[in-house]
Amino acid sequence: MLEARLEQANVLKRVVDAIKDLVQDCNFDCNDTGIALQAMDNSHVALVSMMLKAEAFSPFRCDRNISLGVNLTSLTKVLRAAQNEDILTLKAEDGPDVLNLVFESSENDRISEYDLKLMDIDQEHLGIPDTEYASTIAMPASEFRRICTDLAAMSESVSIEASKDGVKFACNGDIGNGSVTLRSHTNVEKPELNVDIELTEPVSLTFSLKYLVNFCKAAALSTQVKICLSNEVPLLVEYTLAGSSYLRFYLAPKIGDDE
Numbered sequence: 001m002l003e004a005r006l007e008q009a010n011v012l013k014r015v016v017d018a019i020k021d022l023v024q025d026c027n028f029d030c031n032d033t034g035i036a037l038q039a040m041d042n043s044h045v046a047l048v049s050m051m052l053k054a055e056a057f058s059p060f061r062c063d064r065n066i067s068l069g070v071n072l073t074s075l076t077k078v079l080r081a082a083q084n085e086d087i088l089t090l091k092a093e094d095g096p097d098v099l100n101l102v103f104e105s106s107e108n109d110r111i112s113e114y115d116l117k118l119m120d121i122d123q124e125h126l127g128i129p130d131t132e133y134a135s136t137i138a139m140p141a142s143e144f145r146r147i148c149t150d151l152a153a154m155s156e157s158v159s160i161e162a163s164k165d166g167v168k169f170a171c172n173g174d175i176g177n178g179s180v181t182l183r184s185h186t187n188v189e190k191p192e193l194n195v196d197i198e199l200t201e202p203v204s205l206t207f208s209l210k211y212l213v214n215f216c217k218a219a220a221l222s223t224q225v226k227i228c229l230s231n232e233v234p235l236l237v238e239y240t241l242a243g244s245s246y247l248r249f250y251l252a253p254k255i256g257d258d259e
Contacts, residue, residue: 002030002066002092004057009103010084011056011221015247018218019048020072022211022249027123028068030092034060034245038126046211047234047250049128056242066092068099069121078114092118128250133228133236135162135203138196139182141225141239145216147180152209154178157254161204162229167197171209192223203229205253212237215249 006012019026019039026039034053040046054060082088082103091100098115105111147169151158155173162168170179187193218239219225228236234250241247 001061001063001094002068002090002096003059003061004030004035004090005059006057006088006090008084009079009082009086009088011052011241012088013079013082013084014218014221015050015052015241016072016075016079018215018221018247019050020076021214021217022046022048023072025069025071025119025121027121028070030062030066030068031064032062035090038128039123040126041211045208045252046214047126047128049246049248049250051246052241053243053245056245064094066094066096068092068096069119070099070116071119074116078116081112081114131228131230131233131236133233134199134201134230135167135228136198137162137167137182137227137229138194138224139227140193140195141216141219141222143182143195144225144227145213145219148209148212148216151178151180152213156209157206158209158212159204159206160227160229160235161202162197162199163202164199167227194224203231205229205231205235207235207251207253211249211251215251218247218249221247 022041023039026037029036037050039048078101085106086103089102097118099118101114103112151171154175155171158169158171160169166181166183168181182195184197185195215237222239226238234252237249239247
């Protein structure tokens with residue numbers, strides 16, 4: 001059976017909120033290392049990959065590999081019943097047809113319990129190749145969200161250009177053009193504001209802003225976001241969760257005629 005206890009329910013709430021508009025149904029694959037999720041959006045342009053490692057839970061027990069087929073809209077409705085500070089315990093039997101969720105209030109003696117019906121989802125597991133990226137940008141997640149939101153008001157796509165001068169986000173739209181350039185920056189007192197740009201070669205790629213704005217919904221999960229770029233491979237946007245857990249989004253670049 002599976003039993004996984006999260007000290008703060010809002011971690012799972014925010015993960016699900018960040019991906020539910022990209023993916024409707026997905027499998028939570030549970031084994032003794034943790035709970036993983038991997039799914040593509042309907043248009044096969046974006047891929048989401050999440051890993052909540054066993055160490056993020058206390059306690060964590062998973063006796064055998066279990067796949068939980070979940071409709072994320074339904075899961076969102078159940079998770080709304082949890083206060084952010086609630087303790088959340090997920091339970092499932094072997095070969096389950098429901099996922100049991102228990103919310104315990106840390107402030108009073110309220111315990112809420114819900115059973116969510118599971119689905120049988122036939123989902124291929126995609127091997128994500130390890131990529132040596134030409135450029136890796138670490139920056140405040142709130143800044144990335146602001147840039148994407150501002151540029152999305154002007155255009156449907158953005159070019160991201162990393163060079164020795166910094167990283168430039170630029171768009172051309174019907175109402176005009178816009179760009180934001182960031183350079184490496186270290187703030188000793190507030191490291192969460194650091195911008196760190198690693199570059200082995202210059203990169204310039206164009207992406208759909210609709211998807212990037214969607215990825216930015218995860219900004220509440222982490223103060224920093226990591227953006228990895230290489231020519232002709234999907235962009236990687238990574239948010240670090242507790243410990244070495246993560247939420248990653250991959251987005252295929254736009255090519256010539258798509259723009």
